[in-house]
Amino acid sequence: MTDETTMATVHRLVAAHAQQPGALLPLLHAVQEALEHVPDAAVPAIAEGLNLSRAEVHGVITYYHHFRRTPPGRHVLQVCRAESCQAMGADALWAHACSRLGMPEGGTRADGAVTLEPVYCLGLCAMSPAVALDEAPRARMSAPRLDALLHEVGA
Ligand code: FES
Structure with a gap:
């Protein structure tokens, strides 16, 4: 998946979740399901889309073991x-x-x-x-x- 496709996926998922209360965790799950990880490059788009700080988004990603920041192996x-x-x-x-x-x-x-x-x-x-x-x-x-x-x- 190219960087462009990856970010297009992130933006699509952010738009789909932006109006949902408590959207951060469901959005992170959706991003990981689509991309098999939550890339660092997605953090600014997620923060902006949900009106959160980048630090808040980063904090949640790193707090939960479930979220991967790099793509997994085969x-x-x-x-x-x-x-x-x-x-x-x-x-x-x-x-x-x-x-x-x-x-x-x-x-x-x-x-x-x-x-x-x-x-x-x-x-x-x-x-x-x-x-x-x-x-x-x-x-x-x-x-x-x-x-x-x-x-x-x-x-
Ligand atoms: S503690 Fe529940 S499956 Fe391992």
């Missing part, structure tokens, strides 16, 4: 790090995923194959620990099962 692995999963070994699973993918802090691998990010509850607490690969949730995850999943997508 596959996105989310490891749940919320309470129930933590009690069932999510920290070790996260560490395993980081080590397996060679990214000590998560993020997007240099080859663009995969993005590893934390998520805070996937609604599978009774079957912890949970992960989602390309938005498909997987319950009762283990290190070997995670390796098999990543192998399937070539990561």
Whole structure:
């Protein structure tokens, strides 16, 4: 997607949400759904469209883990790090995923194959620990099962 197309999408979504009360979060979700991230270049247009400061918009984007500021890799692995999963070994699973993918802090691998990010509850607490690969949730995850999943997508 070119920068022009990206900004055209942002402007279209800003216009669609501008009159909605409490529009910022729904707008950010819509932008991320359309572009797979919320580019920094979108912040001024969003701020202006919603009559907010750039700092307010930036603050919300950086506060919520859900919003990405850079495009994700071809596959996105989310490891749940919320309470129930933590009690069932999510920290070790996260560490395993980081080590397996060679990214000590998560993020997007240099080859663009995969993005590893934390998520805070996937609604599978009774079957912890949970992960989602390309938005498909997987319950009762283990290190070997995670390796098999990543192998399937070539990561
Ligand atoms: S805490 Fe991990 S799925 Fe709910």
